[in-house]
Amino acid sequence: MEISVPATSANLGPGFDSLGLAVDLRNKVEFHPSKFFSVSIKGEGENNPRLKGNNLFIGIFNEHYTRLTKKKQNFKFTFYNQIPMSRGLGSSSAVIVSAVASAHEAAGIRVSKRRILNHALVYENHPDNITPAVMGGFNAATVEKNKVFSQKKHLPDYIKAVVIIPNKQMNTSRSRTVLPKSYSKDNAVYNLSHTALSVASFFNEDWEMLRLASHDRFHQKARMKMLPELFAVQKVAYESGALMSTLSGSGSTFFNMVYDEDAAMISNKLKQKFPEFSVKTLDFDNNGLIIER
Template sequence: MTISVPATSANLGPGFDSLGLAVDLRNVVEFHPSKFFSIAIKGEGANNPRLKGNNLFISIFNEHYERLTEKRQSFKFTFFNQIPMSRGLGSSSAVIVSAISTAHEAAGVRVSKRRILNHALAYESHPDNITPAVMGGFNAATIEKNKVFSQKKHLPDYLKAVVVVPNKPINTLKSRTLLPKSYSKDNAIYNLSHTAVTVAAFFNEDWEMLRLSTQDRFHQKIRMKMMPELFTIQKMAYDSGALMSTLSGSGSTFFSMVYDQDAAALVNRFKQKFPDYEVKCLDFDNNGLVVER
């Protein structure tokens, strides 16, 4: 049995902790009962021995499996990781979602994606990454009474994601400490209105509106100052015709949306300018969490 979860890009400019979308870059878990517990990691994190000794996936899996079955069982897990770790592409959310889903499948308990999503809130208090990880597509999400309420938009094939992944992270917790403890009324209204127009633009497929609507006054520039080259990446993207270009989550990855015919040129520009960074052209993912039995 395999469980796979896509990478995600959250915030999307002004939609702080509420907007996110999924891209077709997946972490896959294969598992089956075994006489002895074992972990094999391939791809991202394969050379990090700490992941085998202090594994978030296993901790969450055991918690849910024991809750569902009231027993312990040994499994062999093989992880095929493609999502860069600690780079703002939702690697932690992918782990959380896949662990909860795997535990339910191992216990023989079928649950809805919405139930998986609500369980994930116990480990990730913001819905911007976990929602597209589960649902796929573009999502606007909010939390009420410890439940996620969201709306999803399917993303068309003629759009591509171009992501620039720097060779160093931006620490999420540290970057949050740099953010203001309060915001002016003007800035709050600015972000509220731009978030609303961004959501409307996605659902109406008015892609040309996104360049204006995804401007932000809450977090993006403050975080980008921790890695000033991100300003150059954003300018290059817009100069090359990107529809939107935003910090992915808290960074350090930078996400741009382009029409498919513009993707190759932008990728080449980024690779020439930033040879030490990883540049990927990705399809958008509309499936989210996938279970293959």
């Protein structure tokens, strides 16, 4: 069996812990029953031996497989990883979603994407990354009574993502420590109104409006101060014509939405200004979790 999950960009400015979308950069796992347990990693993380012995995927997979089948079975797992780790592109969410889905497939139990999403919520208590990882596209999501409720928008192929990936990681837990303990009423209303306008802009495909709608007062500036070069990244992106330019998740990656016709130019400008960073032009992913039997 082969299961793949796309990278995601969450928050998208003001939509703290609630908005996210998927881009076509995938982690894939192939597995089958085996006499002996084994793990092989290719791509991102292949040079990190710790991942083979302390693997988040394996822990979640075994937990669900044992619960579903009431037995133990060895498997051979081969991971093909494209999503950079600890860079704000949803690498952890991809692992969680693929582990839950793989365990159900291995047990011969087919469940809906919504069910997989709600299982994933146990390990990632914010829905902004796991929802687009499962559903694909742009998603607005919330959690009520331990369940994810969301709405998806299919993203057209005439817009692209240009992501700039710094050579430094940002730990999500640590980045949350720099956020304010409380917010003023004015800032709360500011983010509520900009989040609402962002969602409306996505669903109405009013991409130009996102330049304004994606402004944030909750988290971006505090997190960007941990890597000040990101302020220059955002400035260059907007001056070059980006439709929106936001910190991807908690960083360090910066996400830019652009028109297809502008993608090469904006990408080249970012590469010229920030040669030490990696710049990728990606399609949006509307499929989310893919299971191939």
